[in-house]
Amino acid sequence: MNTPLEEIGAIAEKISREASAIPMAHFRAALDIDAKADDSPVTVADRKTEAYIRDALQSAFPDHGIFGEEYGISGSLDGETWIIDPIDGTRSFITGSPLFGMLLGFLAEGRPKLGLVRMPALDETFVGLAGSGATLNGAAIHCRQTRTLSEAMIYLNEGERLAGMNPELFGRLCRSGHTRRMAYDCYPHALVAAGQIDAVVDCGLEPYDYLPLVGLIEAAGGVITDWQGRDLTLDSDGKVVTAATPELLQEMLELING
Structure with a gap:
């Protein structure tokens, strides 16, 4: 990677924070809902959010590939690649539940190196960086030690x-x-x-x-x-x-x- 992973993580967190304003502007408001080929719902908020994230990532990392739910693949997925789900849980979103998320993943050398889950309506952001641990709103988090x-x-x-x-x-x-x-x-x-x-x-x-x-x-x-x-x-x-x-x-x- 030409850019340190910590810097990539900071950029991803900033992009997701800015993008979260889009679904929140539509949350619990009147929405036109379309059905995709698999009958899953999609809204203007899904599409606008992914478009914003894609544009921001392409500006910051023009050589990286992108694979998003709404707009598919841009560039090559063989190298450094971003994965986007603009609104994970559209059914929650359209029914007024705050348990919808925004997902960003970054892959390098064929393996996930960064995982971000932002919950816009809960104001919670989970970020994991390979080799650096995970955080929730900046505070360190760790899985439990339950073995059975x-x-x-x-x-x-x-x-x-x-x-x-x-x-x-x-x-x-x-x-x-x-x-x-x-x-x-x-x-x-x-x-x-x-x-x-x-x-x-x-x-x-x-x-x-x-x-x-x-x-x-x-x-x-x-x-x-x-x-x-x-x-x-x-x-x-x-x-x-x-x-x-x-x-x-x-x-x-x-x-x-x-």
């Missing part, structure tokens, strides 16, 4: 999708751990990084949903893989598990795979 499933606080993302896809697995998950909650989108993963919960099981994700999480979770001392325990890449199948420790991850994988 029986003690774990678990979030199940996309519960209805999980139940429809594999009812037996959903049942096992609902009977496991110390505490379980149903949830959606990026915030539960950020809560693992912040040491609030221990694990998240997720599915149906795209690269712009999960790759920005990798840099944050790993910088906070946690682990995040697919359901087979493999590293997440642009080609992963969208089934994701996040855990506070490798030992807990292993128990989660054994549970998921029966």
